[in-house]
Amino acid sequence: MMTAVIPDQRDLRITQLADPESGNAPRTVVGARRSPAQVALHVVLAGMAIFVLMPVFLVISTTLKTPADVRVNPFGLFTSFSFENIIEAWTVGRFSDYVLNSFLLTVPSTAIVVVVSVMAGYAFARLPFRGRTFLFYLVVLGLLVPFFTFMIPLYFQLRSLGLLDTLPGAILVLASTGTSFGTFFMRAFFSELPQELEQSARMDGASEWQIFSKIMLPLVGSGIGALAVFTFLANWNNFLIPLLYLPSGDFRPLTAGLYMFTSGRSLDIGPLAAGTLITILPIIVLFVVLQRQVTQGFISGAVKG
Amino acid sequence: MTIASRSLAPTVTRRAQARLGIALVLPVMIVTALFFLFPLGNALYYSMVDFDGLDPNPPFVGFDNFARMFTDPAVWHALGNNLIWIVVGTASPMVIGLLVAMLLWTVRRGGAIYRVIFFLPYVLPGVAIGIVWGWIYDPVNGLLNQFLRAIGLGSLATGWLGEPDLALYAVLLTAIWAGTGFAVVIFLSALRNVDTELVDASRIDGANSAQRLWFIILPQIMPVFLMVLTLTLVGGFSVFDIVFIMTAGGPSNATEVLGTYAYDQAFVLNNIGYGTTLALLITILSVPIAVLLNRLQRRLSLQGTGA
Numbered sequence: 001m002m003t004a005v006i007p008d009q010r011d012l013r014i015t016q017l018a019d020p021e022s023g024n025a026p027r028t029v030v031g032a033r034r035s036p037a038q039v040a041l042h043v044v045l046a047g048m049a050i051f052v053l054m055p056v057f058l059v060i061s062t063t064l065k066t067p068a069d070v071r072v073n074p075f076g077l078f079t080s081f082s083f084e085n086i087i088e089a090w091t092v093g094r095f096s097d098y099v100l101n102s103f104l105l106t107v108p109s110t111a112i113v114v115v116v117s118v119m120a121g122y123a124f125a126r127l128p129f130r131g132r133t134f135l136f137y138l139v140v141l142g143l144l145v146p147f148f149t150f151m152i153p154l155y156f157q158l159r160s161l162g163l164l165d166t167l168p169g170a171i172l173v174l175a176s177t178g179t180s181f182g183t184f185f186m187r188a189f190f191s192e193l194p195q196e197l198e199q200s201a202r203m204d205g206a207s208e209w210q211i212f213s214k215i216m217l218p219l220v221g222s223g224i225g226a227l228a229v230f231t232f233l234a235n236w237n238n239f240l241i242p243l244l245y246l247p248s249g250d251f252r253p254l255t256a257g258l259y260m261f262t263s264g265r266s267l268d269i270g271p272l273a274a275g276t277l278i279t280i281l282p283i284i285v286l287f288v289v290l291q292r293q294v295t296q297g298f299i300s301g302a303v304k305g
Numbered sequence: 306m307t308i309a310s311r312s313l314a315p316t317v318t319r320r321a322q323a324r325l326g327i328a329l330v331l332p333v334m335i336v337t338a339l340f341f342l343f344p345l346g347n348a349l350y351y352s353m354v355d356f357d358g359l360d361p362n363p364p365f366v367g368f369d370n371f372a373r374m375f376t377d378p379a380v381w382h383a384l385g386n387n388l389i390w391i392v393v394g395t396a397s398p399m400v401i402g403l404l405v406a407m408l409l410w411t412v413r414r415g416g417a418i419y420r421v422i423f424f425l426p427y428v429l430p431g432v433a434i435g436i437v438w439g440w441i442y443d444p445v446n447g448l449l450n451q452f453l454r455a456i457g458l459g460s461l462a463t464g465w466l467g468e469p470d471l472a473l474y475a476v477l478l479t480a481i482w483a484g485t486g487f488a489v490v491i492f493l494s495a496l497r498n499v500d501t502e503l504v505d506a507s508r509i510d511g512a513n514s515a516q517r518l519w520f521i522i523l524p525q526i527m528p529v530f531l532m533v534l535t536l537t538l539v540g541g542f543s544v545f546d547i548v549f550i551m552t553a554g555g556p557s558n559a560t561e562v563l564g565t566y567a568y569d570q571a572f573v574l575n576n577i578g579y580g581t582t583l584a585l586l587i588t589i590l591s592v593p594i595a596v597l598l599n600r601l602q603r604r605l606s607l608q609g610t611g612a
Contacts, residue, residue, distance in 0.1 A: 041412050048405065049422045052482070055437040056425070058448065062440075075446050120333035127326030128319070139333055142341050144595055146543035148564060149588040152571045152581045153347035154340065156358070176340035179333050202318065208325040237430035239546055244572075255432045259550065262436060269440070276433045287428050291421050294428065298487065299494045 059280070062273035070270040089274035098257035099278065104167060105242065105253050106235045109174035113182045113231045114224060116175070121186025122212055126198065136187075142180030147240070155244055165248050173241050178231045185300075189223035190216060226297030229290055236283060254279040351581040358577050370582035380583070382558065383566045386473055390562060391541035393474070397481045398537060399530070402488025407518070409489065410496045420493065424486040431483075435550030438479040442466050466552055469559035476551050476560055483547070484540075488533050495529035496522070528605045535598040542591035563587050 061077045062070065062085075069080040089095045123129075124136045154173065155164070163169030193216060201211045242256040252260065258275050261268075287294055352370050356363040374380050405423065409416050426434065441448045444464030453462045465475040499522055507521045523530070545564035548554065554561035554569065563583060571580025 038413055041408060042415070045408060045412065045415075045419050049419055052422055052426060052486070054448070055434070055441065055482075058440060059433075059437055073446070075440055075443065075448055075451070116332045116336060119329040123326040123329035127322045127329065129323035129326040132326065132330075135330060135334060138342065139337050142337065144592050145341075145345065145588050146539075146584075146591065148543050148545065148567065148584045150341065150344035150348045150584075152577060152584065153351055154344040156577075157344055157347065172336070173340055176336045179336050180341075183333055208318075208321045212325065212329075233428050237428075239430065239432050239550075255430050258430075258432045258436065262550075272436065276436050280429055280433045283428055283430070284425070287425060288421065291424075295420070295424060295490050298424075298427075299491060 056280075056284075059273055059276050062269060063277045065270060067270050070273075074269045085270035085274040086277070089271040089278060093261060093271050093275055095254070095257065095275050095278050098252060098254045098275075099282075101251050101257075102236060102253040102255075102282075104251070105170055105174060106232055109171045109178070109235050110228060110231045112171070112175035113178035113235075114228050116179050117182025117186045117227065118217070118220075118224060120179070120183040121188075122190050122216060124183065124187045125190035126193075126216070127208070136183075139180055139183050143184060147177055151240065151244060158245055165246055165250070167251050170242060170245050170251065173245055174235045174238060177238075177241070178234060182227055182231065185227055186220065186223060188300075189220040193219055222293075222296075223300075226293055226300065229286070229293050230297040232286070233283065233294070348581050348585060351578050352585055354578050356577040357575050363578065366578070370579050373579060374582055374586060379558065379561065379566060380563075380586075383561045383563045386560065386562050387542060387544070389473060390477060390480075390544055391538060393477055394480055394484075394541050394544075395534065395537045397477075398485040398488045399533060401481070402485050402533070403492050403530075405485070405489045406492035406496055407522075409493050420490060423489045426483045427486045429483070431546035432550055434479060434483050435547055438475075438482075439466065439551060442475055467556055469556050472552055472556060473560045476548055479551065480544070480547050484537065488537075491529060491533050492526065495526040499525045528602050531598055531602040531605065535595055535602065538598070539591045539595045542587050 057077060058075060061079075062074055064078070064081050064083075065074075065085065066080045066082040067084055067088075070085070073079055120139070124132065124139075158164040158169050158173070161169075163172070197215055197219075198211055201215050206215070236253075237255060239255040239259065242251075242253050243259065246252060246256065249256075249260070254275075258272075258279050261272055261275055353365060353367060354363040355366045355369075409419055412419070440446075442465035444450065444462075444467065447465070449465065450459075450462035453459055463471070466472050503525075504517055504521050507517050512520065543564060544562055545568070548560055548562055549565050549568065552560045554565040563586060567580045567583035567587070569580075570576045570583060574580075
């Protein structure tokens, strides 16, 4: 059903291959390190890198302009320097509130996804009980059905439960959008652990709970880390859930706040740029610091999926 | 194998496993039932009633909402845009992603840095992407028009998101910018598992680079190729964020897709029943394709062609 590679070995293999000297590249390019072909390749790749990064440069450049400069030349790159736009967005634009709300929504919902998925993933992988396969199919059905299909009934359901426009309601919905993938993902990691570990622990008199928490859990650390980073990014970036289920705006996170800012005061490009930078900065920092976990998470998530 | 060894385990062990198993899946089942299965069932109910969001006992209309869908020209228009989105928005990231991955595969130094840069747009929130690309397409000061004027093509400069004929493609280009890095990273990881001796052997046998790609490399990364295809195709049916943010379906419905149309019907016009029916259409269209491609991918994986 899925690849039988133990996660840790996979990481190791990728690490080795990522080393430029290990040379998995086809020998077409073997030759001097500064061969013309390699130079041309870098020119092409660098050009593409600049194209890819251009919108990010644009945000930083417009954010750091003086308000007067924004008015006459909003998108000329790096023509003046001030922090006024950031201060304006942070205070008048309420982006300080939005940052706080983003964390209040993302951290608990990510924690719920990880805890719930690790528990369920272990049970679906290693603890047989009657009806298990059926329940697993119910959970992974969530991977096939777009959120779109049931977002409208969910709105009225939350309203009748008194969870509409509340932090717990939005956190639970955010968490629920991640548990299908999380369960599927963690099940794959637990399935790959050798049967002998479990059996010898049982011989030594360990209870089923001890086998799970003391023996198996520590072995899927890399999977848990990847799931946590992946879920954090997805929930931080989620736009539709806060837009729909937090309508009054008291708990508006960065994504929804930024959207409201565009429709309300579309001419304030300077603070809007600053707000955009405030929204993407935590993501960029997280991504650059943990880039290996992030890309590995996406790769193994996609391959296992 | 595992099932056999488990059924040999003593009854006590099996009972203990079942008890813990049920306890461990309980939370996920509660979340799934409350926030997925229940609203999904309600979606089927909503599609059968004429609900305005207020009436506690909305009138039952049977399949009227579905019938209305087939005769609504706006649905066909939106579906056509979804189709363009699916074809262009799937083919471009796949082709560009594969080419860039091949370049990164052959680069000897700095590959990791490029990989990080190319992947970055994929993790950025759609709202931020939509805002910035809105500035790039700005008719007066936008970077795209500035660039066109600078290279002497100023006559092509236009309000990209305001032209009904261009707006959809302008939004598509943004989506391609945001999504291609995903394909690059996945393809690159698949290329690293390609048997390079086979590639070298074919080169000695006189295969040119196009033949090597087509006959040697592509078959080996086919399962991963299909997997990326499935993910982008299914995403093409349920596209919403980027269109909603950049054009909201405009100008004059030119960029309307099923997602934005369903949203408007449900949350702007309060046609909850009809909006839900439209959203169901998205599922009905995308699920069979996902299942089909997934099966194909599994079959290829089982043949031991990598992934």
